[in-house]
Amino acid sequence: MKQSLLFVPTLKEAPKDAEVRSHKLMSRAGLVKQVAAGIYSYLPLGYRVIKKIENIIREELDKIGSSELLMPALQPRDLWEESGRWDKYGPELMRLTDRKDREFCLGPTHEEIITQVVRDYLNSYKKLPLALYQIQTKFRDEMRPRFGLMRGREFIMKDAYSFHETEAELDEWYKKFAQAYTTIFARCGLATRIVSSDVGQIGGNEADEFMVMSEVGEDTITYCMSCSYAANQEHSGLEEGDKCPVCGGTIKTAKGIEVGNIFKLGTKYSESMNAKVINKDGQQVPVVMGCYGIGISRTLMASVEQHSSDDGIVWPDEIAPFKVHLIPINYDNDVQKEVTDTLYQELIESGIEVLLDDRKERAGVKFKDADLIGLPFRVIIGKDASDGKVEFVDRKQGEKTVLPVAEVINNI
Amino acid sequence: MKQSLLFVPTLKEAPKDAEVRSHKLMSRAGLVKQVAAGIYSYLPLGYRVIKKIENIIREELDKIGSSELLMPALQPRDLWEESGRWDKYGPELMRLTDRKDREFCLGPTHEEIITQVVRDYLNSYKKLPLALYQIQTKFRDEMRPRFGLMRGREFIMKDAYSFHETEAELDEWYKKFAQAYTTIFARCGLATRIVSSDVGQIGGNEADEFMVMSEVGEDTITYCMSCSYAANQEHSGLEEGDKCPVCGGTIKTAKGIEVGNIFKLGTKYSESMNAKVINKDGQQVPVVMGCYGIGISRTLMASVEQHSSDDGIVWPDEIAPFKVHLIPINYDNDVQKEVTDTLYQELIESGIEVLLDDRKERAGVKFKDADLIGLPFRVIIGKDASDGKVEFVDRKQGEKTVLPVAEVINNI
Structure with a gap:
């Protein structure tokens, strides 16, 4: 590629609001350009990296038997009424009405839509397990967008959803996704740590986050010096110096950037939205679901944060533009x-x-x-x-x- | 790929609102599923075809020296005020306010954003020509969404924008894009005809459309039996039987599906939004722009319409899933x-x-x-x-x- 045609508008100075190194460098190297607070254009050099990260994700998820689809950003209110989230979701949910005054939101996540997509088809346990993913633009009206792509209002995510007859089968696929995630992040040049977390607005029974340790991370991780215990501080409530709830060892804290998360949703959406199958015993039961996210634009940012000096980026091989x-x-x-x-x-x-x-x-x-x-x-x-x-x-x-x-x- | 894991929910009956063969088959073959009027999920089989079309577009546009970027769907009102389109654009423009009551629209097209992206960088004729494209989800609140992916409210488009010092250079690139388009559609199994058209809400001096001849097309094309004259009826105002304005031959009409369009924008956006360069003579002049669209979801639909019988699809080689x-x-x-x-x-x-x-x-x-x-x-x-x-x-x-x-x- 000839640089004169590529459009790489490098800058001598970073924008004033760029506080962290990755944000400064991504602006200065012509990878992204801000359009509004928390809303960016990915310029050709930055978008090449995004596409490389996306293809790594596709390769690793295809390997575990997950299939790619694409759901819409516009989601009708009635589906969110079915799940009960229309009223519960706060001002982060961007809402709008169409020309006929019907209400929609811009999807920050797709549990409602994926359940609508599969529920007519899933009638028997024979159609399970099933795992579907998409790579798509998401919207979340953050109160304080900051750190460039770290906390944006429009961002690129991979989200996946799995469907199972039993909890045991969900556990198996939850592990498959976790392993694929570790590989994906490693290929993007990132060492990640899995930490227990709250389920938050997604809901469900259990959740874990994939963290990249970094001074500029917005999350605080509490981890044990003696065993493998690690949890988001929001989840553990532990401080420095506290005792480990597993082995009694000493808890330390560190900052982390959350690049991925995985949730055991259980039957929260399948019950409320009526996604049921006949199981092996001939009974109608709600399907057991899992969901799995990767922040793609955030993974790009975390990788630049880790692989750079003040003078510039040092790209990891697999995602170099x-x-x-x-x-x-x-x-x-x-x-x-x-x-x-x-x-x-x-x-x-x-x-x-x-x-x-x-x-x-x-x-x-x-x-x-x-x-x-x-x-x-x-x-x-x-x-x-x-x-x-x-x-x-x-x-x-x-x-x-x-x-x-x-x-x-x-x-x- | 194993079909049990792919998720191909075939149907015996097409949805009641499916009027045309492609819409019926795409629903029955499990390629797409409707979420709301004019809003669809692309299921794994359909999305594989979409990705193939996208990659054909990438290959052909990269060849002519155009670079890919990705701009946001959320576009701030102030940029549309600069171009003067905020008030002019009708109810097709989906509008919303964020939590701080700032107004945005969901982009149906990106002239404002691309001009914002390049204008700080383009200071001299030395940085021209430049041609940038993106493959992205677009939003248009159609009064009557119909025919499945043919007239949707959320759809996938490739849009490209080129920047030039002179009209002559624009003409050259306009031809390059037109040639690339003919190749792209041929690789998707579609024979297309270039017809003159109105510039519509995009504006500019001259425009052409790429039409796939089809009984189910929503456009009427007027063409000459004796010479190469062809124009959208909206543009020519001719009827059957009228005389050709070029050679005096007989005009005929046929139905067509518009899969692509190209516009000579001239300086409409660069003047209003202040995108100027110093030209070879040392004068500051507005850049001359072109814009070029391909409806990707519509190309998929047109291809199914042309390559099928009532029993099923017969995929063209290059885009078969x-x-x-x-x-x-x-x-x-x-x-x-x-x-x-x-x-x-x-x-x-x-x-x-x-x-x-x-x-x-x-x-x-x-x-x-x-x-x-x-x-x-x-x-x-x-x-x-x-x-x-x-x-x-x-x-x-x-x-x-x-x-x-x-x-x-x-x-x-």
């Missing part, structure tokens, strides 16, 4: 252009994603932007091009070497 | 199961998308569903499996042959 940044010092110079264009074609033909900085900018500007953008490998084509040599930089190692052009691809 | 339907007559039979499972693995390893009907249903039910779903190739594993033979059906040719299992893959 491109693998290689080709930077000719002077693209108007015939030799440099020739070497650059040949290498660009070779990289494309080898299936390596490459960004070519073909802009008419000074080398200093190009380097500064390249630092911000932070692709895993950088190839600088300068005066040595006439000797068939280029500078090769491994962003993670920070190593610079001068290489013959022919050896570039082998080093990637 | 799977390539092969494997149907064991009795999956509980050891030999049939063995042959089926081996073939299933071989197809997966050969990179051929395969759907295995592993459901505990009678053969008649499976065949009826397979007809509805309409994958390009069908392999039936029955009694002949003990002799290493299976029945092979080419859906498009309608040919049935009995083949040795080893020859199946070569026939696909």
